[in-house]
Amino acid sequence: MTLEPILVTGATGFIGRALARSLAARGLETTCLVRSAERGTRLLPHPECRVVEVPSFEPAAVLHEAVAGRAPRTVFHLAASGVAQGDRDPGQLVAGNVSLLADLLAAAADWPVARFIHVGSCAEYGERTEPLDEDAPLAPTSLYGAAKAAATLLGRPLAKQLGVPLLVLRPFGVFGPGEAPRRLLPHLLAKLTAGEDVPLTPGDQERDFLYVGDVVRALFTAASTDGLDEGIFNVCSGIARPVRDVALAVAEAVGRPASALRFGAQPARPDEAPRIVGDGRRFEAATSWRPRFDLDEGLARSVAAWREGRWEEEPTGLLDDEP
Template sequence: MKIFLTGGTGFIGSHFINQAHEAGHEIVAHRRAPESRSRIPLCREPQWLDKSIDSLAPADFTGCEVLVHLAAHSANVPYDTLENCIRQNVLAPLAMFRAASGAGLKRFVVAGSCFEYGRSGERHEFIPPDAGLEPVSSYPASKAAASVAFHSLACEEKLELLILRIFQVFGEGELETRFWPSLRKAALAGEDFPMSPGLQVRDFINVTEVAAGFVKALERKDLRPGEPVIENLGSGNPRSLIEFAKAEWHNLGATGKLLPGAVPMRANEVMRFVPVV
């Protein structure tokens, strides 16, 4: 299968490229600039296409059978403004989807975010995919708006659409300032690790499992034109942040100490994100 991919140099996208190539697929991978580098070593380079998402034309999708949209703007704190997030995560991808649809492409597999659920996550022990969307900051709000917009487009244009809302992904290639890479860096250096009290409950899933979920979605037989599907992508194993930290600290053979409570909670922190998977 020939895939058009966005976000190929990103954290999840790099793993997806390796797994999709291993499964025998061909990839045309969009990137913003030729100097962009993948987060992990690639076993084989895709065919790179260097241009802005909203300038893509139908000819760029020639021969492709599925569009996998993993690219995201401002996915890590501090988030960009709501206006810029909407522009980059909703309006630009919509232009791309229309160009792809104009080329005859009918299947779209999109990365969503658990943070789209926002405050509604705290009202569910396990969040169903049809739970209300109540995001509390700019990036999650733009992803929620994108879900609604892509859903509408799929219905109007009779496209096959699958949105996979990813839960607490971690692993090799993750941005160094995020929780797990920061924890690992301190553990391997023999340093103490200051953190919040760690009472947040999350569904932690390794990036290799996330990439595998997207590869599996490429050839699903249950997707129907004009009938979008939204699913959660998690491990099914909820843990508090402190429980996760203690387990990883032990696995890494850390000699320093975890210091829960040394860092304040983030403003508007949602305390529970656990999915129905």
């Protein structure tokens, strides 16, 4: 199945960057829509990555001009506002999730799109302790989750009306090289490798962790599997692990004692869900995809990337990466 030309939004973000670089490393012609050409060119330094700055996703003429001569067959839509926890202005969440998807779908109706992959989130479901499958009710507890759910709810009928084949993938807790400094893993790595102690919450909450390389492969698999033209699919490991396991594994890998992790020194967030774990059987049944790396293997790769100064450069070429 021919994927090219490919369009990626959110290519300056954590997952989008890994995806765009991996597509480019495979020699696939990829146009990346970015908000800052300077940032995009710096983060996506590959000849196959064509970086195009667009101030906004509307009017559609802006997007048509951005892809001129390369109207996409495959769209990977990863741009989203509010992924960072502090970044939760309601107006921006609506604009950067719901409107962004609607505007991109409207433009895509004029392109020869064979597959439009919208990246949703486990945050669309909200809090439930049992494994979340795709039929779980949408009951988001955060504004970000609500905006992501609203984008999916609006996007699916809109895509149908416009004749755009839309797949929604909902990743669970993605981690790995390239994560922004504010996030748990790089925060742990920075503090522990500097010889500092790390004040943490008790870390009892359980999460479903997925290595970024596996998410990139899931996106690629979703785009290239015949017959997968619409639907919603969780992308997850299906395994719940306490967050404290991440801290303990990182401390051990960098040679610091567990006592450097001051569990309980920070209060647990009152709105912290005790357990979020996905049921990924629908996607696994529909495709050949399985996670290749478990939490411990993904953390080992992440620690190696940090130590070798490859945090920003990695991951690339994940699609060809053998275990």
